[in-house]
Amino acid sequence: MMAAAGCASDHWGLAAQKVWLFLDYDGTLAEFSPTPETVTPDPAVIALIRRLADHPLRRVAVVSGRRLGDLQKLLPVASIYLAGVYGIELLTPSGEMIQRADLHEIRPFLARIKPRWQALIEGQEGFYLEDKGWALALHARFAEEDAAARVLSAARDLPDNAPLPDRVRFLEGRKFLEVAPSLADKGEAVAHLLKTYRWRGAKPIYIGDDDKDAPAFGVVRSKGGRAVQVSNPARQVTVEVDCVLESPAAAREWLDGLA
Ligand SMILES: [Mg+2]
Known part of the structure; x- marks a missing residue:
């Protein structure tokens, strides 16, 4: 991992600008579950995502390796994008479900x-x-x-x-x-969402914690956005990021500042 500074609390002056947040779930919004198939909704995470989704200058997409059905249980929030299995299964705010592979x-x-x-x-x-x-x-x-x-x-x-x-x-x-x-790739998923559901003038920010988030970090940076890493000692990210948050709790607090 490149040495990157902590994330400032002024959020790069984006308070009054449109921000499209792309968020990983496990290890980023929530602490790791004991087993991968554990699906335990976290009321604090749900409340935070709901506040962000209700904000007129914020848009939220959660991009995860989990199945879409699990994400729907974890985040029963209207008006957000959900991308399951690294973007193979999509759910849009209008309720449209899209499968990007056969x-x-x-x-x-x-x-x-x-x-x-x-x-x-x-x-x-x-x-x-x-x-x-x-x-x-x-x-x-x-x-x-x-x-x-x-x-x-x-x-x-x-x-x-x-x-x-x-x-x-x-x-x-x-x-x-x-x-x-092969389309199961978080970078592919973010590129697809940005292109298909254009939001003029919005800054994309991707927050994730491990190597599977790395392609998405590259995509948002290439679109003038920011890559934010949640520190994860067990799974190093080897690409450049804009700043690092020390834990999912720190990530929630940082997001709360944007909400
Ligand atoms: Mg993760």
Whole structure:
């Protein structure tokens, strides 16, 4: 990570300007859940997002690796954009639901991989296989380092993975592996939202905490916006950001200043 200063409380003088906020959820708005499939709405987060959504100069999009259905439960807030599975599933403020990939195209591939990955983690401590419909994620957050490295590389190198259809990609992270449609990318998602739902003169700001947010940081910066990182020692971000907030609590406070 590049050394970046803390985020000033004057929010770059944006108080009286239109700001489109793109927000990651886990590790950014809320602290990490004990298991990836835990869906526990946080009343403080909901109230904050509602205040931002009601502000005439603010627009909110939440961009997450979680399924759209989970995001809807976590954020039952009207008039915001929700992007699930890294932007594959979108929900607009008008209630329109958009799927940006073809499930019939990806599902047979995932169905082939799933039992193989399941077999790799069978009887092993600390692993969790999450089926998101559009994607399969292998979490090893609570596994021993050696076991995690061994299982994840075996999962990555399965003979069944190749030849890959063009429309599939692997997302690799620390103690984490996911296979998803190639459009599953937070940078793609932000670029798509900015282009499709234009808001003239608005400054885009992206707030996220890990390597999967990095492409989106680049997109907002290329559009004259700002990248804000929430510090996450376990998952370093290696791209340049404008400033760093030390925790989800600090991120909520900073956002509260914009609301
Ligand atoms: Mg995150």
